[in-house]
Amino acid sequence: MLDQSEFAFNELRHLVTDRAIEGETMLLNMGPQHPSTHGVLRLLLELDGEVVVNCFPDIGFLHTGIEKNMEAKSYEKAAVMTDRLDYLNNLGNNLVYCMAIEKLAELDVPIRAQAIRVILTELQRIASHLVWLGTHTLDLAAISMFWYTFRERELILDINEMVSGQRMMTTYFRPGGLWRDVPVEFEDAVRDFIRIFPKRITEYEAMLNENPIFLERTKGIGVIKPEDAIHWGVTGPMLRASGVDFDLRKVDPYMGYEQYEFDVPTHTDSDTYARYLVRVEEMRQSLRIVEQALDKLPYGPVRSNNRKYVPPPRSELGTSMEAVIHHFKLWTDGFEMPEGSVYAAAESPRGVLGVYLESDGSTKPHRVHWRTPSFDNLQMLPVLAKGHLVADLVALVGTTDFVLGDIDR
């Protein structure tokens, strides 16, 4: 068996200060198996007593080769891979991928499909923030929050299951629309959620906003100056909690976000507590969007009528020879994309999620590159950690809200 401590030290010699080599400061491994690193992140810490002198994130423990694997699959099959990237924002990943294809192929999306996409991605944003809130407070020793947030998350997963048959990995959004229309019970389920959830947010706030332990552990911890956040490429709630009003849903609306009324919550304290406030407020705003989208949910088709990209409905197969040919072509080869490259981006719960898609005119993508928010936000962590205590590092890891699947891909 390899001596782990020796291994880490040699690897690090060029990174750490001279004090570490003389033995004045201590090198410590946090992870890859550590309950508060939210997955398989390894943090190498150089500690002076309990104060973090240096912190090096070591990523790649979850490198899945998704980008490479997508090149070997046809466009429609590769969509299945996208769910597994950021596994708290599955529908959001589907959405960005479909948006890229639709942009390159100039494929239309019916307005009903757009509205349902908005409803489901906003619900997914709430679910993601709920997991964040539960685990973040769990790390800060407020264990009861975990039970509350996961109770509400189940409601959203039930809606996911209702529309697609799966709780998490739905692959419900397809190029040109949705897999199929939502069932009739969908509206009632979402309305129920809209009715229940505001009270539950109030409950969370009652538990945390004035909680002296929570305040002590979050106020003034990990302050990011707005210009630093912009330089490091930080996006999402992390950026907005530093006072920068940047949300792709407002800046560059997609899927008809311009027709919904909502605020982009920002805060100027830039610390962990501000990020908590911003995310909780975001859940409220998402709920507002869901309600508006549901109120004016139009009727109509949920998939584009472009037969070169979208399979014909089952009913047509018995009567139309063309439909049979299209169906056969789409399910054996897949569709051929026009040559070119495209970048599409959307606001995920963690920030700007973008996909760069390059097509060589065949049925398989030539290259798919993901610009993931977790990866960029994580780079801020060593800067934030310097000078803080190890216990505060746990709060910082939580507040960065990264998903390892999103970082390593």
Place this chain on the structure above:
Amino acid sequence: MGIEQKAGDLGAVTMRLEQAVNWARTYAMWPMLFGLACCAIEMMAGQAAKHDMSRFGMELMRATPRQSDLMIISGRVTRKMAPVLRLLYDQMPDPKWVVSMGDCASCGGIFNNYAIVQGVDEIMPVDVYVAGCPPRPEALVHGILTLHEKVRGEKIKTWA
């Protein structure tokens, strides 16, 4: 319907030592608090309010391998992670069991590529495989109950 009625006034229960030991092992099986990928979220959901795995004597998730009996491989195992997992498995004291949760851990799942270990049984013995991508919390609970069945049939000598 407690043990009092069964034992009557005698105040004593007779059973084979093996049964007693296996019974105890089954109802105090502490899993390791350790998530790999997507399945870890469903494992957390299994621990949380609605599904509540503590009904099966599993309310304690231990963050250290030294204190845990059960390892739930929840997610895809990469080649970089595999040596770490094996180290963790070796650090667990006997008796120990492994549940491979989800398709990726069981057989590589949809990721048939250079980065993913094609089934965690390449690096450690697995007792129960749970299918699904990710499995529902109910499926995980079922997997754990299946493991309980298996443990009840074990011989003391197995771990001696």
